[in-house]
Amino acid sequence: MKRAYVDHASATPVKKPVIEAMLPYFDQHFGNPSTVYDMGSKIKQVMEEQRAKVAKLIGARAEEIILIGARAEEIIFTSSGAEANNLAIKGVALAGQKKGNHIIISAIEHHSVLNSARFFERMNFEVTFLPVDEYGLVDPERLLGPETILVSIMHANNEIGTIEPISELSAICREKGIIFHTDAVATVGNIPVDVNELNVDLLSISGVSLGAPKGVGALYFRDKLRLMPLIHGGIQESGRRGGTENVPAIVGLGKASELALEELAQNEIHMRELRDALVSGIHERIDQIKYTGHPEKRLPGHASFCISAIEGEALIYMLNQHGIYANTGSACASKALKTSPVLVAIGVPPALAQGSIVFTMNSTNTMEDIEHILNKLPLVVERLRDLSPIWRENKAA
Amino acid sequence: MYSQEVMDHFSNPRNVGEIEDADGIGEVGNPVCGDMMTFYIKVKDDKLEDVKYKTFGCVAAIAVSSKVSEMTRGKTLEEAKSVTKKAVAEALDGLPKEKMHCSNLGAQALSILHVTNAVHKIP
Numbered sequence: 001m002k003r004a005y006v007d008h009a010s011a012t013p014v015k016k017p018v019i020e021a022m023l024p025y026f027d028q029h030f031g032n033p034s035t036v037y038d039m040g041s042k043i044k045q046v047m048e049e050q051r052a053k054v055a056k057l058i059g060a061r062a063e064e065i066i067l068i069g070a071r072a073e074e075i076i077f078t079s080s081g082a083e084a085n086n087l088a089i090k091g092v093a094l095a096g097q098k099k100g101n102h103i104i105i106s107a108i109e110h111h112s113v114l115n116s117a118r119f120f121e122r123m124n125f126e127v128t129f130l131p132v133d134e135y136g137l138v139d140p141e142r143l144l145g146p147e148t149i150l151v152s153i154m155h156a157n158n159e160i161g162t163i164e165p166i167s168e169l170s171a172i173c174r175e176k177g178i179i180f181h182t183d184a185v186a187t188v189g190n191i192p193v194d195v196n197e198l199n200v201d202l203l204s205i206s207g208v209s210l211g212a213p214k215g216v217g218a219l220y221f222r223d224k225l226r227l228m229p230l231i232h233g234g235i236q237e238s239g240r241r242g243g244t245e246n247v248p249a250i251v252g253l254g255k256a257s258e259l260a261l262e263e264l265a266q267n268e269i270h271m272r273e274l275r276d277a278l279v280s281g282i283h284e285r286i287d288q289i290k291y292t293g294h295p296e297k298r299l300p301g302h303a304s305f306c307i308s309a310i311e312g313e314a315l316i317y318m319l320n321q322h323g324i325y326a327n328t329g330s331a332c333a334s335k336a337l338k339t340s341p342v343l344v345a346i347g348v349p350p351a352l353a354q355g356s357i358v359f360t361m362n363s364t365n366t367m368e369d370i371e372h373i374l375n376k377l378p379l380v381v382e383r384l385r386d387l388s389p390i391w392r393e394n395k396a397a
Numbered sequence: 398m399y400s401q402e403v404m405d406h407f408s409n410p411r412n413v414g415e416i417e418d419a420d421g422i423g424e425v426g427n428p429v430c431g432d433m434m435t436f437y438i439k440v441k442d443d444k445l446e447d448v449k450y451k452t453f454g455c456v457a458a459i460a461v462s463s464k465v466s467e468m469t470r471g472k473t474l475e476e477a478k479s480v481t482k483k484a485v486a487e488a489l490d491g492l493p494k495e496k497m498h499c500s501n502l503g504a505q506a507l508s509i510l511h512v513t514n515a516v517h518k519i520p
Contacts, residue, residue, distance in 0.1 A: 309428075311432075311453060311458070314407070317404075317407065318408075330431060350428075350429040350430075351428035351429050387410065387413055387451060387459065388453040389424075389433055389435040389451035389452065390433065390453050
C-alpha cells in the first residue's frame, strides 16, 4: 500500500547522518562532560560545538562566545521543546516576580506555554490571553501593561500554520523593557529564523521537527537574562539545568541543525510546491471546507482545513486505512474531549471545528504523496458525509 | 487504541441510512460537541423490524451506532431494552475510558426511541 506521512509537526524521521553522528556517543565517547579527565573534557568540547551549531541555525552568536571563552549569549539544552517553553515562562516569571506579576501570551499557544501561564495564574499572577483574528494573527497594538514582565507569542502555530509578526511584537516589548519569548518549535528548520532579526530574548527549539531524535530541545536566551532553573542540580548548562547532559541526543540536535541550515532554502521551495498543490487540489475536489490559518503568512509545508459535517478522529482513522497519516484538532481526538483552543480562538464554529485536519510536510515528502492524498481524501470525506445526519442539511445550504 | 470489533464496525458500519416512514426517530448529541446520532426504527408486532441510523462523530460513535443497530434489529421492544451502555461497550470488546460517553449516546438514542414509541407512533 502507498504511504503518505504528512504529520511532521508531530514527529520527523531522524536523518541518517544524524544517527551516524550520534552513535559513537553511546559507547565510545560515553564520558561525563562534567569530569576533568580527557574522556570527559573532550565530550564537554563536543557539546559546546553542538551549541554553536544550534546557535548558528537561529542566528545567535555562540561561535564567538566559545572563541573568546565568555558567555555573552546562550543555548541551554533541554529534553524537549515543551521543557524549553516551561523554562522560558517559569524561569523568567520566577526570577522577575519582584518586578511585576503580569504575563501575556496569545490564545493559540502550545499547551506547554498555555499551561505554564495557567500555573502562574494559580500563583496569583495576572495572565492575559491575547485574542487573535480570524487568521490567528496577534495584533501588536494590544500589548500593554505596567506590571508586565513577560510576553510569549509563538513564532508560528502548529495547527493553522500562521506566522506571527514577531519582530513587530518584540519591538513594542523592547521599548518597554519587557522580556519577550517566542516558541519557534514550528519554524526552526522550516523557515529562516534569526534571533536578532526577530529581536527576541528567548526562543524555544525542539529536535522533533528538525530531524533530530525525540527527547532533546533547546532554549536560546539573551545575554544577562535572569532565569530560575526548573531542575536544580549541578553546574550543567551553566547552572541553569541540572542533570548529566544527554550527549548523544545533543550531538543529534547539533548535526540536525547543521543539516537544516544547509538545506533550508531548497526545502522551503520544495515544501511550498507540495503545499500549494495539496491546497488547490483539495479545494477543487471537496466543497464546504474552510482553509484555516493565514493564506500567505504561513509555514511553507503546512496545510490545514475544517471539513463540514464530519468528525476529525474518524477522518484520521479512515485515512490511516489508506496509508495516509495526518492530524486533527477535533474534540474527540483529544483525550480531554475539548475542541482545539486554536480553532476556537480563530472563531471557527464548534461544529465545523470537529472536522479539522492538519497536514505538515517536510523535505522527505514527494508529489506522489500529494497525489495519493488527493486520490483518497475525497473518497473518505464522501463516505463519512454519507454517514452523517447533518450533511444533508449542510449540502442543501 | 480501539478493539478489532470497534474497527470492524467503524470500517464497515451495518444498517446505515434513514427510514422514510419511520415509526420512531431518536436523536441525541450535538454536532457542537462532536457527536450526533439519529436513529430510525420501524416496528411491527412489537418487534424492531428495522433499525437504521446516521452518525456524525468519531470512530467510537460510528462503531457504537452500528453495534446498537445490530443488537436491536429483529428484537422485541422489551428485549431491546437490555441494550444498555454497558452491553454495547462489552459487545464491542470494550471502549477507551474517555469514549464511554459514545456508548451512552447509543443507548440513550434507543431509550428515546422506546419512549417515543410507547407514547405515540410518529406518523
